[in-house]
Amino acid sequence: MAFNVLVVDDSPTMRKFIRKVLILTGLEIGECIDAGDGCDALSLLKTNWVDIILTDINMPTMDGEELMRRLTADLLFGPIPVIVISTDRSQERLRRMLELGAKDYVTKPFLPEALGRVMAKLLTGEPYAGD
Amino acid sequence: MPAIEVDGMITDAAAEVLESMCFMEVLGDIPEMHSPDADWMSARLYFDGPHSGELGISASHSTVNSLAAAFLGEDIAQLDTPQSLEFLCELSNMICGSLLVRFNQNGVYRLSHPTNGPYYRGPQPGWACKALRLGNGELFVGLCVGIRA
Numbered sequence: 001m002a003f004n005v006l007v008v009d010d011s012p013t014m015r016k017f018i019r020k021v022l023i024l025t026g027l028e029i030g031e032c033i034d035a036g037d038g039c040d041a042l043s044l045l046k047t048n049w050v051d052i053i054l055t056d057i058n059m060p061t062m063d064g065e066e067l068m069r070r071l072t073a074d075l076l077f078g079p080i081p082v083i084v085i086s087t088d089r090s091q092e093r094l095r096r097m098l099e100l101g102a103k104d105y106v107t108k109p110f111l112p113e114a115l116g117r118v119m120a121k122l123l124t125g126e127p128y129a130g131d
Numbered sequence: 132m133p134a135i136e137v138d139g140m141i142t143d144a145a146a147e148v149l150e151s152m153c154f155m156e157v158l159g160d161i162p163e164m165h166s167p168d169a170d171w172m173s174a175r176l177y178f179d180g181p182h183s184g185e186l187g188i189s190a191s192h193s194t195v196n197s198l199a200a201a202f203l204g205e206d207i208a209q210l211d212t213p214q215s216l217e218f219l220c221e222l223s224n225m226i227c228g229s230l231l232v233r234f235n236q237n238g239v240y241r242l243s244h245p246t247n248g249p250y251y252r253g254p255q256p257g258w259a260c261k262a263l264r265l266g267n268g269e270l271f272v273g274l275c276v277g278i279r280a
Contacts, residue, residue: 011220011224013199013202013217017202017221020204087242089228090236090239109225
Protein backbone atom coordinates (compact mmCIF):
# COMPACT_ATOMS: atom_id res chain seq x y z
CA MET A 1 0.00 0.00 0.00
CA ALA A 2 1.33 3.41 -0.96
CA PHE A 3 0.84 6.27 1.49
CA ASN A 4 -0.15 9.78 0.44
CA VAL A 5 1.77 12.50 2.23
CA LEU A 6 1.07 16.20 2.79
CA VAL A 7 4.21 18.27 3.50
CA VAL A 8 3.57 21.68 5.10
CA ASP A 9 6.53 24.05 5.20
CA ASP A 10 6.96 27.67 4.10
CA SER A 11 10.36 26.91 2.60
CA PRO A 12 10.20 25.47 -0.94
CA THR A 13 13.73 24.17 -0.42
CA MET A 14 12.74 22.26 2.69
CA ARG A 15 9.65 20.85 0.98
CA LYS A 16 11.87 19.62 -1.84
CA PHE A 17 14.34 18.18 0.67
CA ILE A 18 11.57 16.33 2.53
CA ARG A 19 10.31 14.88 -0.77
CA LYS A 20 13.82 13.57 -1.39
CA VAL A 21 14.03 12.16 2.13
CA LEU A 22 10.67 10.43 1.71
CA ILE A 23 12.10 8.48 -1.22
CA LEU A 24 15.22 7.64 0.79
CA THR A 25 13.15 6.23 3.67
CA GLY A 26 12.25 3.27 1.46
CA LEU A 27 8.60 3.54 2.48
CA GLU A 28 6.04 3.17 -0.26
CA ILE A 29 5.00 6.74 -0.93
CA GLY A 30 2.05 7.45 -3.19
CA GLU A 31 1.11 11.03 -3.90
CA CYS A 32 3.15 13.72 -2.15
CA ILE A 33 1.51 17.14 -2.09
CA ASP A 34 2.80 20.22 -0.35
CA ALA A 35 1.56 23.45 1.19
CA GLY A 36 3.31 26.65 2.22
CA ASP A 37 1.36 27.20 5.42
CA GLY A 38 -1.53 25.91 7.51
CA CYS A 39 -4.21 27.65 5.42
CA ASP A 40 -2.96 26.05 2.20
CA ALA A 41 -2.79 22.71 3.98
CA LEU A 42 -6.42 22.86 5.12
CA SER A 43 -7.53 23.79 1.59
CA LEU A 44 -5.63 20.89 0.07
CA LEU A 45 -7.06 18.44 2.59
CA LYS A 46 -10.56 19.21 1.34
CA THR A 47 -9.76 17.76 -2.08
CA ASN A 48 -6.97 15.25 -1.42
CA TRP A 49 -6.87 11.98 0.46
CA VAL A 50 -3.85 12.08 2.75
CA ASP A 51 -2.52 9.33 5.03
CA ILE A 52 -0.05 11.43 6.99
CA ILE A 53 0.88 15.10 7.44
CA LEU A 54 4.41 16.38 8.00
CA THR A 55 4.38 19.99 9.21
CA ASP A 56 6.77 22.73 10.22
CA ILE A 57 5.81 25.07 13.08
CA ASN A 58 7.12 28.51 12.20
CA MET A 59 5.14 29.56 9.11
CA PRO A 60 3.38 32.75 7.99
CA THR A 61 -0.43 33.16 7.84
CA MET A 62 -1.17 30.01 9.84
CA ASP A 63 1.59 28.36 11.85
CA GLY A 64 1.93 24.72 12.83
CA GLU A 65 0.31 25.15 16.25
CA GLU A 66 -2.84 26.67 14.78
CA LEU A 67 -2.90 24.03 12.06
CA MET A 68 -2.78 21.33 14.75
CA ARG A 69 -5.69 22.96 16.61
CA ARG A 70 -7.80 23.10 13.43
CA LEU A 71 -6.97 19.52 12.47
CA THR A 72 -7.72 18.13 15.92
CA ALA A 73 -11.08 19.95 16.02
CA ASP A 74 -12.12 18.59 12.64
CA LEU A 75 -13.99 15.29 12.47
CA LEU A 76 -12.60 14.34 9.08
CA PHE A 77 -9.02 15.54 9.46
CA GLY A 78 -8.56 14.81 13.15
CA PRO A 79 -7.63 11.13 12.69
CA ILE A 80 -4.84 11.88 10.18
CA PRO A 81 -1.52 11.38 11.98
CA VAL A 82 0.71 14.46 12.09
CA ILE A 83 4.48 14.52 12.49
CA VAL A 84 6.08 17.86 13.32
CA ILE A 85 9.39 18.60 11.60
CA SER A 86 11.02 21.65 13.12
CA THR A 87 14.31 23.31 14.03
CA ASP A 88 12.80 24.05 17.45
CA ARG A 89 14.12 21.39 19.83
CA SER A 90 12.88 22.75 23.14
CA GLN A 91 11.10 20.30 25.41
CA GLU A 92 8.41 22.91 25.98
CA ARG A 93 7.57 23.16 22.26
CA LEU A 94 7.63 19.37 21.93
CA ARG A 95 5.22 19.05 24.86
CA ARG A 96 2.90 21.69 23.40
CA MET A 97 2.75 20.09 19.95
CA LEU A 98 2.09 16.63 21.38
CA GLU A 99 -0.63 18.09 23.60
CA LEU A 100 -2.23 19.64 20.53
CA GLY A 101 -2.40 16.21 18.94
CA ALA A 102 0.82 15.68 16.99
CA LYS A 103 1.84 12.02 16.98
CA ASP A 104 5.58 12.59 16.83
CA TYR A 105 8.24 15.25 16.51
CA VAL A 106 11.39 15.19 14.37
CA THR A 107 13.97 17.93 14.79
CA LYS A 108 16.07 19.39 12.01
CA PRO A 109 18.73 18.40 11.16
CA PHE A 110 17.63 14.81 10.78
CA LEU A 111 18.60 11.70 8.87
CA PRO A 112 16.16 9.88 6.54
CA GLU A 113 16.11 6.93 8.96
CA ALA A 114 14.78 9.15 11.75
CA LEU A 115 11.78 10.19 9.67
CA GLY A 116 11.35 6.69 8.23
CA ARG A 117 11.24 5.22 11.73
CA VAL A 118 8.42 7.44 13.00
CA MET A 119 6.47 7.22 9.75
CA ALA A 120 6.69 3.42 9.69
CA LYS A 121 5.51 3.25 13.30
CA LEU A 122 2.49 5.45 12.57
CA LEU A 123 1.54 4.11 9.14
CA THR A 124 2.26 0.41 9.39
CA GLY A 125 2.72 -0.23 13.09
CA GLU A 126 5.71 -2.32 12.14
CA PRO A 127 9.41 -1.81 12.82
CA TYR A 128 11.19 0.30 10.24
CA ALA A 129 12.88 -1.84 7.60
CA GLY A 130 15.57 0.80 7.02
CA ASP A 131 17.18 0.23 10.43
CA MET B 132 27.93 33.34 28.48
CA PRO B 133 31.72 33.24 27.91
CA ALA B 134 32.73 34.14 24.36
CA ILE B 135 34.90 31.06 24.02
CA GLU B 136 31.93 28.87 24.93
CA VAL B 137 29.75 30.57 22.29
CA ASP B 138 32.53 30.14 19.73
CA GLY B 139 32.54 26.40 20.34
CA MET B 140 28.75 26.23 20.18
CA ILE B 141 28.72 27.97 16.79
CA THR B 142 31.20 25.46 15.38
CA ASP B 143 29.31 22.51 16.86
CA ALA B 144 25.92 23.76 15.63
CA ALA B 145 27.16 24.47 12.10
CA ALA B 146 29.03 21.16 11.93
CA GLU B 147 25.98 19.20 13.05
CA VAL B 148 23.77 20.73 10.37
CA LEU B 149 26.32 20.65 7.55
CA GLU B 150 27.41 17.10 8.22
CA SER B 151 23.96 15.58 8.57
CA MET B 152 22.05 17.60 5.96
CA CYS B 153 24.73 18.41 3.37
CA PHE B 154 27.22 15.60 4.04
CA MET B 155 29.88 18.30 4.34
CA GLU B 156 32.59 18.01 6.94
CA VAL B 157 33.75 21.07 8.85
CA LEU B 158 37.53 20.82 8.66
CA GLY B 159 38.26 23.53 11.21
CA ASP B 160 38.24 27.23 11.99
CA ILE B 161 39.85 29.92 9.87
CA PRO B 162 41.61 32.25 12.30
CA GLU B 163 41.86 35.20 9.93
CA MET B 164 38.82 35.86 7.80
CA HIS B 165 39.86 37.34 4.48
CA SER B 166 37.80 39.98 2.74
CA PRO B 167 35.02 38.31 0.82
CA ASP B 168 34.62 38.60 -2.91
CA ALA B 169 31.65 40.32 -4.44
CA ASP B 170 29.89 37.06 -5.19
CA TRP B 171 29.31 36.13 -1.55
CA MET B 172 25.71 35.70 -0.51
CA SER B 173 24.20 35.67 2.94
CA ALA B 174 21.11 35.02 5.03
CA ARG B 175 20.19 36.27 8.44
CA LEU B 176 17.42 35.95 10.97
CA TYR B 177 16.45 37.24 14.37
CA PHE B 178 15.52 35.19 17.40
CA ASP B 179 13.72 36.08 20.58
CA GLY B 180 13.18 34.12 23.78
CA PRO B 181 15.38 33.42 26.81
CA HIS B 182 18.13 34.91 24.63
CA SER B 183 17.56 37.36 21.82
CA GLY B 184 19.75 38.33 18.94
CA GLU B 185 20.64 37.87 15.35
CA LEU B 186 22.42 35.19 13.36
CA GLY B 187 23.85 35.55 9.89
CA ILE B 188 25.75 33.25 7.60
CA SER B 189 27.72 34.00 4.44
CA ALA B 190 29.52 31.98 1.83
CA SER B 191 30.65 32.33 -1.75
CA HIS B 192 28.18 31.59 -4.49
CA SER B 193 30.05 28.42 -5.46
CA THR B 194 30.16 27.14 -1.87
CA VAL B 195 26.44 27.78 -1.43
CA ASN B 196 25.70 26.05 -4.73
CA SER B 197 27.60 22.92 -3.82
CA LEU B 198 26.02 22.80 -0.35
CA ALA B 199 22.56 23.29 -1.87
CA ALA B 200 23.21 20.56 -4.45
CA ALA B 201 24.22 18.13 -1.71
CA PHE B 202 21.21 19.10 0.41
CA LEU B 203 18.72 18.66 -2.41
CA GLY B 204 20.45 15.72 -4.05
CA GLU B 205 20.69 17.59 -7.33
CA ASP B 206 23.36 18.43 -9.84
CA ILE B 207 24.89 21.89 -9.34
CA ALA B 208 24.05 22.74 -12.95
CA GLN B 209 20.35 22.27 -12.19
CA LEU B 210 20.34 24.89 -9.43
CA ASP B 211 19.45 28.50 -10.04
CA THR B 212 20.32 31.47 -7.84
CA PRO B 213 16.88 31.78 -6.18
CA GLN B 214 17.15 28.12 -5.08
CA SER B 215 20.62 28.71 -3.64
CA LEU B 216 19.43 31.79 -1.78
CA GLU B 217 16.42 29.94 -0.43
CA PHE B 218 18.68 27.09 0.66
CA LEU B 219 20.97 29.56 2.47
CA CYS B 220 17.93 30.88 4.38
CA GLU B 221 17.01 27.33 5.40
CA LEU B 222 20.61 26.65 6.41
CA SER B 223 20.64 29.75 8.64
CA ASN B 224 17.36 28.61 10.19
CA MET B 225 18.72 25.13 10.98
CA ILE B 226 22.04 26.42 12.35
CA CYS B 227 20.14 28.90 14.53
CA GLY B 228 17.88 26.13 15.87
CA SER B 229 20.86 23.91 16.56
CA LEU B 230 22.61 26.78 18.35
CA LEU B 231 19.68 27.90 20.50
CA VAL B 232 19.15 24.46 21.99
CA ARG B 233 22.76 24.63 23.11
CA PHE B 234 22.04 27.94 24.85
CA ASN B 235 18.91 26.74 26.56
CA GLN B 236 17.52 23.24 26.13
CA ASN B 237 14.08 24.12 27.46
CA GLY B 238 13.71 27.63 26.12
CA VAL B 239 11.03 28.43 23.55
CA TYR B 240 12.31 30.85 20.93
CA ARG B 241 10.58 32.74 18.17
CA LEU B 242 12.58 32.89 14.96
CA SER B 243 12.01 35.44 12.24
CA HIS B 244 11.78 34.38 8.62
CA PRO B 245 15.35 34.42 7.27
CA THR B 246 16.17 37.00 4.62
CA ASN B 247 18.94 37.18 2.03
CA GLY B 248 21.38 39.96 1.43
CA PRO B 249 24.88 40.73 0.26
CA TYR B 250 27.88 39.74 2.34
CA TYR B 251 26.97 39.65 5.98
CA ARG B 252 28.69 42.36 7.97
CA GLY B 253 31.78 40.89 9.51
CA PRO B 254 33.19 40.77 13.01
CA GLN B 255 32.01 43.64 15.16
CA PRO B 256 32.40 44.45 18.85
CA GLY B 257 30.12 42.22 20.89
CA TRP B 258 29.64 39.72 18.10
CA ALA B 259 30.78 36.11 18.10
CA CYS B 260 32.01 35.27 14.63
CA LYS B 261 33.41 32.10 13.20
CA ALA B 262 34.81 31.38 9.78
CA LEU B 263 34.72 27.67 9.12
CA ARG B 264 36.73 25.77 6.58
CA LEU B 265 34.60 23.26 4.70
CA GLY B 266 35.52 20.58 2.21
CA ASN B 267 34.25 22.84 -0.56
CA GLY B 268 35.02 26.36 0.64
CA GLU B 269 34.39 28.62 3.61
CA LEU B 270 31.34 29.51 5.64
CA PHE B 271 31.16 32.57 7.84
CA VAL B 272 28.79 32.52 10.82
CA GLY B 273 28.16 35.71 12.78
CA LEU B 274 26.10 35.85 15.94
CA CYS B 275 24.97 38.67 18.16
CA VAL B 276 23.24 37.42 21.28
CA GLY B 277 21.83 39.09 24.37
CA ILE B 278 20.53 37.47 27.54
CA ARG B 279 17.27 38.73 28.99
CA ALA B 280 17.49 40.30 32.43
